[in-house]
Amino acid sequence: MDLRNLSGYEINMLYSQGCTADDWGAILVPRDFDTERLRNVHFSGDNILGSFRKKVLLSGGLEMPSGIYHSHIHNCSFGNDVYLNGVGLIANYDVEHDVIIENVLTLATEGMSSFGNGIDIEILNEAGGRKVKIYDRLSSQIAYFLAFYRHKTPFISGLEKMIDDRVKARTFETGRIKKFSRVTNCGKIKNVFIGEFSEIDGALKLVNGSVLSSEENPALIGAGVEAVDFIAQAGSRIENSAILNRCFVGQGVHVGRQYSAQDSAFFANSEAFHGEGCSVFAGPYTVTHHKSTLLIAGFFSFFNAGSATNQSNHMYRLGPVHQGVLERGVKTGSFSYLIWPSRIGAFTALLGKHFNNFDSSDFPFSYISEEDGKSILTPAMNLFSAGTKRDTMKWPLRDRRKGNGKLDLINFDAFSPYTVGRMLNAAAILQDMYRKTPKEEKTVPYKGIEINRLMLRTSARYYEMGVKVFMGQCLVEQIEKTGAKVLDELNTAEAFTGSEVMEVWNDIAGLLAPVSEVNRLVDAVSFGEINRIEILEDKLKLIWQSYQENKWQWCLRLIKKRCALSRENLTPGYLAGLIRDWRTEAVKLNNMILKDAMREFDEISKIGYGIDGSMDEDFLAVRGSCEENSFIGQLKEENAQIEERALKALSILESHIESVHA
Amino acid sequence: MERNEVELRVKKVIAEVLEMDQSKIQPEANFIFDLGADSMQSLMLVAGLEEEFNIRMDEDKALEIQSVLGAVDYVGSILAEKEHAK
Numbered sequence: 001m002d003l004r005n006l007s008g009y010e011i012n013m014l015y016s017q018g019c020t021a022d023d024w025g026a027i028l029v030p031r032d033f034d035t036e037r038l039r040n041v042h043f044s045g046d047n048i049l050g051s052f053r054k055k056v057l058l059s060g061g062l063e064m065p066s067g068i069y070h071s072h073i074h075n076c077s078f079g080n081d082v083y084l085n086g087v088g089l090i091a092n093y094d095v096e097h098d099v100i101i102e103n104v105l106t107l108a109t110e111g112m113s114s115f116g117n118g119i120d121i122e123i124l125n126e127a128g129g130r131k132v133k134i135y136d137r138l139s140s141q142i143a144y145f146l147a148f149y150r151h152k153t154p155f156i157s158g159l160e161k162m163i164d165d166r167v168k169a170r171t172f173e174t175g176r177i178k179k180f181s182r183v184t185n186c187g188k189i190k191n192v193f194i195g196e197f198s199e200i201d202g203a204l205k206l207v208n209g210s211v212l213s214s215e216e217n218p219a220l221i222g223a224g225v226e227a228v229d230f231i232a233q234a235g236s237r238i239e240n241s242a243i244l245n246r247c248f249v250g251q252g253v254h255v256g257r258q259y260s261a262q263d264s265a266f267f268a269n270s271e272a273f274h275g276e277g278c279s280v281f282a283g284p285y286t287v288t289h290h291k292s293t294l295l296i297a298g299f300f301s302f303f304n305a306g307s308a309t310n311q312s313n314h315m316y317r318l319g320p321v322h323q324g325v326l327e328r329g330v331k332t333g334s335f336s337y338l339i340w341p342s343r344i345g346a347f348t349a350l351l352g353k354h355f356n357n358f359d360s361s362d363f364p365f366s367y368i369s370e371e372d373g374k375s376i377l378t379p380a381m382n383l384f385s386a387g388t389k390r391d392t393m394k395w396p397l398r399d400r401r402k403g404n405g406k407l408d409l410i411n412f413d414a415f416s417p418y419t420v421g422r423m424l425n426a427a428a429i430l431q432d433m434y435r436k437t438p439k440e441e442k443t444v445p446y447k448g449i450e451i452n453r454l455m456l457r458t459s460a461r462y463y464e465m466g467v468k469v470f471m472g473q474c475l476v477e478q479i480e481k482t483g484a485k486v487l488d489e490l491n492t493a494e495a496f497t498g499s500e501v502m503e504v505w506n507d508i509a510g511l512l513a514p515v516s517e518v519n520r521l522v523d524a525v526s527f528g529e530i531n532r533i534e535i536l537e538d539k540l541k542l543i544w545q546s547y548q549e550n551k552w553q554w555c556l557r558l559i560k561k562r563c564a565l566s567r568e569n570l571t572p573g574y575l576a577g578l579i580r581d582w583r584t585e586a587v588k589l590n591n592m593i594l595k596d597a598m599r600e601f602d603e604i605s606k607i608g609y610g611i612d613g614s615m616d617e618d619f620l621a622v623r624g625s626c627e628e629n630s631f632i633g634q635l636k637e638e639n640a641q642i643e644e645r646a647l648k649a650l651s652i653l654e655s656h657i658e659s660v661h662a
Numbered sequence: 663m664e665r666n667e668v669e670l671r672v673k674k675v676i677a678e679v680l681e682m683d684q685s686k687i688q689p690e691a692n693f694i695f696d697l698g699a700d701s702m703q704s705l706m707l708v709a710g711l712e713e714e715f716n717i718r719m720d721e722d723k724a725l726e727i728q729s730v731l732g733a734v735d736y737v738g739s740i741l742a743e744k745e746h747a748k
Contacts, residue, residue, distance in 0.1 A: 133717075367702055378702050450696075454679070458709035462721070588722045594726050596701065603695065 003028040010035050037067025045075035056083040096179040107189045109175035115193035115207035118167035119229045121263045122247045126279040126297050126320040133163050134231050134248040138511035139265035139407040144343040154526035162533040216403045254401030268408040281507040298324040306334040312341045358448030364422045377449045380462035386597035409544035410510040415470040417554040418505040418512045423463040430460035465585045472582015474555035484656035490570045500561045513543045572653040583646035587639050601626040669734045688729045699707040
């Protein structure tokens with residue numbers, strides 16, 4: 001911009017309009033500067049003003065000429081067409097074009113600031129030891145590494161060094177208010193980076209933070225919010241008197257309705273309302289909506305907290321040092337209580353209060369209930385729950401993050417090598433327990449929890465059902481993709497004996513990946529081969545993009561291991577058997593889920609309806625009929641598709657057999 | 663196996679799983695509305711009946727059974743098939 005000093009005439013004009021300056025010579029303006037657009041402004045320090053040509057649109061449709069009115073400006077630069085009105089003090093900020101700032105007490109940068117970048121938050125373990133250094137591009141995966149890989153010292157050092165480099169590049173004496181952002185009706189804002197297209201309206205106090213934002217994913221900080229030492233990523237909304245201290249709020253996250261949190265991180269699409277969070281690692285899609293719900297010292301993802309869900313991390317010995325791990329997809333019922341340390345397996349529904357420490361991670365898709373003070377595990381029970389199925393269908397559809405800049409890498413599959421690997425182990429454990437347990441025993445203890453003996457064999461069978469559904473699904477997907485080439489893939493690799501070990505997969509806060517791939521990455525950071533955070537992000541993305549291929553390779557190995565046959569026995573006929581099993585088991589599984597869903601339309605569900613008329617009519621008017629229900633319709637449609645896809649895959653294999661014989 | 667015996671043993675399993683007095687279980691009683699069985703107990707009942715009669719029940723069909731009599735019929739039909747297969 002071509003800048004100049006104010007002329008004597010302009011200074012006189014400004015003075016006559018109520019403007020004052022400690023030093024008029026310290027103000028630079030563009031060639032086409034218009035004094036008309038400044039009223040009652042006091043200048044101190046060095047300031048650069050922009051041009052004022054446009055009008056701005058304020059609340060209620062009010063149009064006002066851009067300009068600076070009734071404000072104190074100290075050491076700031078402004079782009080064109082900003083509108084400032086009633087700003088008690090704005091100090092040490094670079095304000096880009098088309099920004100609106102109105103009715104703000106203080107908006108200042110003091111000293112060197114990293115704007116929330118580089119703050120260490122004590123996640124998971126309230127007493128410390130798992131600090132996560134938050135910064136503007138933190139993803140759930142990098143936070144997971146920081147929190148859970150503390151034992152890999154060179155890796156953590158390398159990772160923290162990369163983050164420190166990034167933080168350093170974001171440390172300035174002057175704050176930034178980016179283009180098209182609006183800051184209105186706020187109290188104190190100190191050392192806060194304000195991203196483009198963001199809106200901050202009615203915040204009480206924001207200190208040392210960054211509000212990242214974009215046109216596609218604007219961020220909102222709303223009324224009554226107090227946030228200190230924070231990062232709010234693009235597309236997040238923090239509003240309605242939320243109180244955050246040392247927190248990270250990820251992309252598409254909503255926090256509000258008086259939620260308060262400390263030393264916590266909330267990743268993609270999480271929602272936190274009303275309750276309290278303390279040292280929480282809220283992985284993607286963590287949802288806590290209710291009053292009296294406390295999440296403390298826990299790792300969660302795809303989690304739904306029932307009202308008044310609560311945990312204890314303090315055993316009154318050495319302080320609040322305990323932690324809990326709820327693997328993806330866990331739900332807790334109203335008034336559920338857990339005592340840390342405990343670990344709950346993926347996609348488990350937990351009801352009741354549990355006063356013992358247990359580890360159910362070997363048994364995904366389970367129910368945990370409380371009977372007479374004892375914690376009871378019903379393995380595989382949640383495979384048939386309509387809720388689980390519905391959740392897995394809705395999560396991808398509820399991704400609020402738009403565009404290509406998604407930081408958290410998420411695989412949504414409920415059946416993946418991660419969960420199916422667990423199911424395989426679980427079935428073996430249960431069968432072994434069944435063999436060893438006398439019939440007189442009602443329950444069998446396992447890692448702090450009890451399993452009903454009767455369910456041992458049945459649950460193993462249900463897991464087997466899940467394994468067959470996974471294998472068949474993968475196989476059909478692959479045949480759809482490559483046709484009968486699947487047979488070549490099966491026959492070109494080494495022969496299997498059946499005793500091979502399946503590779504373990506991990507859930508890196510949303511990213512499902514083979515442990516070997518993750519270890520390679522960890523080594524590369526530890527040995528300095530990866531030394532920039534952007535490179536690490538790219539490598540993680542590659543793992544995420546390889547999910548389908550890695551999943552298929554895992555399944556391929558499973559098929560070979562399971563049949564434990566020499567390669568010549570891996571025939572199209574064998575594969576056809578797997579597809580038929582899939583058709584049968586997948587439809588059966590869906591039918592069981594359908595039955596669970598249909599319970600929502602049974603006589604018990606109608607209790608309370610028709611208090612002033614017909615129960616059935618009232619129920620129909622409010623809830624609709626079973627036949628019209630979209631979820632039930634989708635399941636039926638899925639069943640039809642399973643039949644269709646199985647037939648197509650079988651016909652491809654049959655054609656192959658015929659061509660070989662011909 | 664005689665139907666009476668099947669019924670008696672079905673009731674025994676129900677009484678054990680639902681922790682209730684066997685004599686109070688009426689043949690026409692509905693598992694959910696009369697006996698208060700929840701989803702977990704329904705699966706336990708399937709497991710219990712399978713063990714009691716050494717049979718394999720189809721989970722999908724088993725969960726369609728609403729009443730004690732329905733369970734007796736279903737178990738009876740599996741036992742008959744099993745007998746026939748011998």
